[in-house]
Amino acid sequence: MATIRNLAIGTLKTLGADNIAKTTRAIRHEPERSLAILGITNNPDTHGT
Numbered sequence: 001m002a003t004i005r006n007l008a009i010g011t012l013k014t015l016g017a018d019n020i021a022k023t024t025r026a027i028r029h030e031p032e033r034s035l036a037i038l039g040i041t042n043n044p045d046t047h048g049t
Contacts, residue, residue: 011037 009020015037017023027033035041 008024012020012023027037
């Protein structure tokens with residue numbers, strides 16, 4: 001679990017987060033934000049169907 005947390009913190013720092021605690025609280029309240037950070041969208045891909 002520590003590895004996952006460190007990876008997440010490193011990702012946030014790379015993306016320019018100044019306040020890690022504030023950023024993680026914001027993500028905790030809106031978990032879909034974490035998907036956007038990872039480049040995952042909730043939009044269904046309609047191409048090819």
